[in-house]
Amino acid sequence: MRIGIVGAGALGGAFAALLARAGHDVEVTARGAGLEAIRRDGLRLSGGYGEAHVRVEASDRLSQRPDLALVCTKAQDARQAIADNRDALEGTTVVVVQNGLEGVRVARELLPGADCFGVLSIIAANYTEPGHVRITTTAASYLGRGAGPADDGSRRVAALLSEAVPVVAVDGFEGAQWTKLVVNMLNALPAITGLSVQEVIADRRLRRVLTASMRETVRVGVACGVRFGALQGLGDRRLRLFARLPLALDQVLPLVMGARMGRVPNLGSTLQSIRRGQRTEIDFLNGAVAQRADAAGVPAPVNRTLTGLVHRVEETGAHVPVDEVLGAVAG
Ligand SMILES: NC(=O)C1=CN([C@@H]2O[C@H](COP(=O)(O)OP(=O)(O)OC[C@H]3O[C@@H](n4cnc5c(N)ncnc54)[C@H](OP(=O)(O)O)[C@@H]3O)[C@@H](O)[C@H]2O)C=CC1
Ligand SMILES: CC(C)(CO)C(=O)C(=O)O
Incomplete structure (x- = not known):
């Protein structure tokens, strides 16, 4: 063919x-x-x-x-x-x-x-x-x-x-796109910090931010009437539960994702764009969550901040120290 x-x-x-x-x-x-x-x-x-x-x-x-x-x-x-x-x-x-x-x-x-x-x-x-x-x-x-x-x-x-x-x-492909959007919260923090996806997940403080961005994405999806499609063991029921559990328990999800990814460092597609000096697709990932949140009238401060930080790295070419990322997300 x-x-x-x-x-x-x-x-x-x-x-x-x-x-x-x-x-x-x-x-x-x-x-x-x-x-x-x-x-x-x-x-x-x-x-x-x-x-x-x-x-x-x-x-x-x-x-x-x-x-x-x-x-x-x-x-x-x-x-x-x-x-x-x-x-x-x-x-x-x-x-x-x-x-x-x-x-x-x-x-x-x-x-x-x-x-x-x-x-x-x-x-x-x-x-x-x-x-x-x-x-x-x-x-x-x-x-x-x-x-x-x-x-x-x-x-x-x-x-x-x-x-x-x-x-x-x-x-339910359209719902599966939302589930993948939750998974793609893995992209922003490597692009911001320069660390691999596995290194971000292994850092307890960054993992907390990652988990918060994923939960926020689920909440925005729910506010938009999304039914999350099944993708790699994740689906509507599990994700809705994930968004309601205490943040400390929820960090199991990124840990499982990290384990599935294996040990060879994965930069994620967004950090790869940064390394090549190209614009990233962050406006279609975390940026899309912030935009949908505005339309649905719900807050999305974590996704908004991460989108802004990725744009800063695109513009300056300099990654952001972890402490500064934590400060920006804490507001
Ligand atoms: N990489 C990964 O592991 C994964 C990626 N994805 C998704 O898959 C999609 C592709 O990602 P990825 O393969 O990483 O991206 P890349 O940036 O590696 O590849 C994209 C290619 O498209 C080319 N391109 C850009 N603009 C044009 C244009 N106007 N006309 C023709 N070609 C063009 C680029 O060329 P040039 O370099 O010259 O700009 C580049 O070769 C993204 O949505 C990403 O999020 C999903 C899962 C995993
Ligand atoms: C799932 C993941 C993080 C795999 O690298 C991806 O979709 C990406 O890099 O865009």
């Missing part, structure tokens, strides 16, 4: 290498040093899914309409990337691999003739150098669309991708 990947960064590069290894005919888009490296040396994958070194077609735009396309940019770049590749994407099956709440909606808006799905990935992929991705955590990814049960289209595309990497069709 011909598969087009828009944005061969960490996850896009991983999916491209795994799909090419499974025998598909893969074309990727990349830019700058990434494009140069892929053209010259191919795409290299290491870590959790084993070694792969594949040659794939690469250019700054997809050259033709694929049977299946994966859009793997950060949320803030998706609109531009889809518009730039509209000729190739319109009318085909498009899977948006993205954190946040907006991915599938944006693709459907820009590509009314395409069959659009979303993927929520728990894989941790670190873009170590141009053309090279290291998988530090393997996990099933979740594919779906809409709020209802997984449809036949979702099951078909999930089965196809699963030839290369485990992907399950999920019921």
